[in-house]
Amino acid sequence: MTQSSKFFDDLGRIMNDAASVADGVRREAETAVRGQMERMVNDLNLVKREDYDALREMVQIQGEEIQALRRELDAFKRTKKTS
Structure with a gap:
C-alpha cells in the first residue's frame, strides 16, 4: 500500500x-x-386538537337544538295568542 x-x-x-x-x-x-x-x-x-374538535361539535349540536327549541317556543306562543 x-x-x-x-x-x-x-x-x-x-x-x-x-x-x-x-x-x-x-x-x-x-x-x-x-x-x-x-x-x-x-x-x-x-387544548389538544381532538378535544377542541369534540367540543366544537357539541357546541354546534347544542346550537342547532337551541334554534329548534326557539322555533317550537315561537310556534307555541303563536298558538296561545290565537286561542
Whole structure:
C-alpha cells in the first residue's frame, strides 16, 4: 500500500467517524429540543386538537337544538295568542 493511499484511507475513516459523531450529536440535539418543546407546550395548558374538535361539535349540536327549541317556543306562543 502506498503512503498516499494509506493517507486517503485514514482520511476517509476519519471523515466517516466524524459523520457518525455529527449524526449522533444531531439526534441528541433533536431529542433534547423535542423534550423541551413538549415541556413548554404542557406548561401552556394548550387544548389538544381532538378535544377542541369534540367540543366544537357539541357546541354546534347544542346550537342547532337551541334554534329548534326557539322555533317550537315561537310556534307555541303563536298558538296561545290565537286561542
